[in-house]
Amino acid sequence: MAFLDWSSELSVDFEEIDNDHKRLVEMLNFLSDAVTHAKEDAAIGQLLDDLLGYTMWHFRHEERLMQLHGYPGFLEHKMEHGELAEQATDLQERFQNGDRDVAGEALPFLKSWLAGHILGTDKKLGAFLSAKAQ
Template identity: 30%
Template sequence: MAPIAWKPEYSVGNPAVDHEHQELIDLVNSTAAAILDRRPDADIQRGFGDLFRAISAHFALEEQQMRAHGYDQTDQHKADHERLLDELRDIMDGAGAHPQTAADRLVEALEAWFANHFRVHDSRLHLRLGPHDHG
């Protein structure tokens, strides 16, 4: 399973947000690599924990910005965040018994979700918010 590579079409037009998205991609890749390299369980669990926390914090910030601006697609956007968190929890639950499958699922599922979510939801949100700090 090749790691997720950043693609120009992932850009939402705000360098600070793109940087944060790139960091999430890096955490997915490092967690998958820890599994594929057969690192100790503690390292793998730490990778999943760091990834889950970073994604949750990123979503919380976007959702706070949506509420602050009375963004018109808050519900749809938040639902797509929840969908990813559910999937990630499911992948983490299966990682103990079937780590290699979990690594494949992690990269596949997150790559598909990133490609769609950045283009459909985050681009629209950050266009509406205009130039702003992120973080």
């Protein structure tokens, strides 16, 4: 069973963003699997780096879409991204500095944040972008 299952409930009804989110869910599940099965630190570190790197890329992608389409909630949405980016960087630094428990601790936080962000802030963005596309 996956750590986080993609479902239609997580869809924001905008394919470009949904595809990014599906990839984030997949990467989170890879990290969860590695932690659960006590993979080597190097493998866990690489998966954590990959997940956080893709997350930052995704944030920039969403922010470009918001600017391109004149999304009125841009600043608030960008601030939310900034807060997670700070927390994610802290987690990454802790792991790199030898705190091997951080990956396991990060999983529930990242799952909760991702699902909450999609179901709240990103649903609004998806509705806005879908309406603009019509």
